[in-house]
Amino acid sequence: MGYKVVVVGATGNVGREMLNILAEREFPVDEIAVLASRKSLGTEVSFGDKTLKTKDLATFDFAGWDMALFAVGSEATKEYAPKAAAAGCIVIDNSSLYRYDPDVPLIVPEVNADAIMGYSKKNIIANPNCSTAQMVVALKPLHDRAKIKRVVVATYQSVSGAGKEGMDELWEQTKAVYNPVVDVPPAKFSKQIAFNVIPHIDVFLDSGETKEEWKMVAETKKILDPKIKVTATCVRVPVFVGHSEALNIEFEEPLDWQEAQDILREAPGIMLIDKREAGGYVTPIECVGEYATYISRVREDSTVEHGLSLWCVSDNLRKGAALNAVQIAEVLGQRVLKKG
Numbered sequence: 574m575g576y577k578v579v580v581v582g583a584t585g586n587v588g589r590e591m592l593n594i595l596a597e598r599e600f601p602v603d604e605i606a607v608l609a610s611r612k613s614l615g616t617e618v619s620f621g622d623k624t625l626k627t628k629d630l631a632t633f634d635f636a637g638w639d640m641a642l643f644a645v646g647s648e649a650t651k652e653y654a655p656k657a658a659a660a661g662c663i664v665i666d667n668s669s670l671y672r673y674d675p676d677v678p679l680i681v682p683e684v685n686a687d688a689i690m691g692y693s694k695k696n697i698i699a700n701p702n703c704s705t706a707q708m709v710v711a712l713k714p715l716h717d718r719a720k721i722k723r724v725v726v727a728t729y730q731s732v733s734g735a736g737k738e739g740m741d742e743l744w745e746q747t748k749a750v751y752n753p754v755v756d757v758p759p760a761k762f763s764k765q766i767a768f769n770v771i772p773h774i775d776v777f778l779d780s781g782e783t784k785e786e787w788k789m790v791a792e793t794k795k796i797l798d799p800k801i802k803v804t805a806t807c808v809r810v811p812v813f814v815g816h817s818e819a820l821n822i823e824f825e826e827p828l829d830w831q832e833a834q835d836i837l838r839e840a841p842g843i844m845l846i847d848k849r850e851a852g853g854y855v856t857p858i859e860c861v862g863e864y865a866t867y868i869s870r871v872r873e874d875s876t877v878e879h880g881l882s883l884w885c886v887s888d889n890l891r892k893g894a895a896l897n898a899v900q901i902a903e904v905l906g907q908r909v910l911k912k913g
């Protein structure tokens with residue numbers, strides 16, 4: 574016996590990956606419904622070897638469905654997630670709407686799976702932002718061993734984090750560089766993204782940080798440890814899929830690079846590829862379609878008392894979104910619904 578699963582936003586980048594991953598991981602699905610907004614209605618999507626037709630989110634009745642994986646913006650989530658939750662269908666939400674709600678658990682299964690039991694207050698579980706998800710997977714085993722005091726992170730985030738429009742803009746601008754007759758002005762991004770980098774993701778806050786940077790701070794505290802200090806600089810780069818992060822970490826206790834490598838090698842969700850030679854590290858193009866968070870370039874930082882630096886890369890549509898949501902669904906099945 575399996576679950577009745579709804580995927581909301583099934584035609585988007587993340588919704589399609591959710592369907593791929595549910596099929597790949599053989600999630601026990603008895604029945605599946607794929608929903609979209611009116612403008613994408615009737616679009617067909619793949620689920621394993623099946624083709625499914627999308628139904629209308631606005632008129633769908635969530636009663637009798639076990640769980641709904643939401644991959645739509647905050648506006649649609651605000652309207653439909655409470656309806657699903659009130660109908661008894663547990664929501665796993667990929668938007669930022671509920672992430673900071675104290676009555677909604679924010680889950681990365683490798684880090685805080687036990688917190689899932691908090692789902693019952695609202696029947697909603699939140700999925701973190703892509704840049705946070707891979708970072709906390711890398712930090713958790715090191716924090717358990719040597720207690721992290723502070724993290725300085727710079728991200729190199731791919732355009733797929735901004736959806737299909739972001740990917741199209743990079744593609745069209747790149748082609749236009751070789752065809753000066755065509756002009757593709759910035760639309761999704763604030764400056765040209767082709768052959769450029771942009772230190773701006775999401776909106777600016779009064780503090781001068783961007784919301785993306787603030788999310789990395791707030792979400793790390795909620796998922797891993799409120800005592801950890803985080804400062805982030807989030808940058809969009811002309812890469813289609815795969816977010817990279819350069820992390821500098823200060824610990825309370827000493828931790829040398831060899832022990833850090835040993836810990837990371839054994840940690841769940843991590844692949845350590847760290848050869849200290851040309852090519853002995855992972856780049857975003859190599860992590861596309863993969864589940865793991867890849868760690869490379871582990872080294873000591875002698876400018877602080879107990880410091881390490883490392884490089885962390887992951888598929889932002891997978892661990893950063895769809896995979897993490899499906900992993901939450903798996904934990905929900907195993908610990909709460911217990912049908913599969």
Ligand code: 2RA
Binds near residue numbers: 703735
């Ligand atoms: C981005 N963090 O990369 C977003 C996606 N969730 O823009």
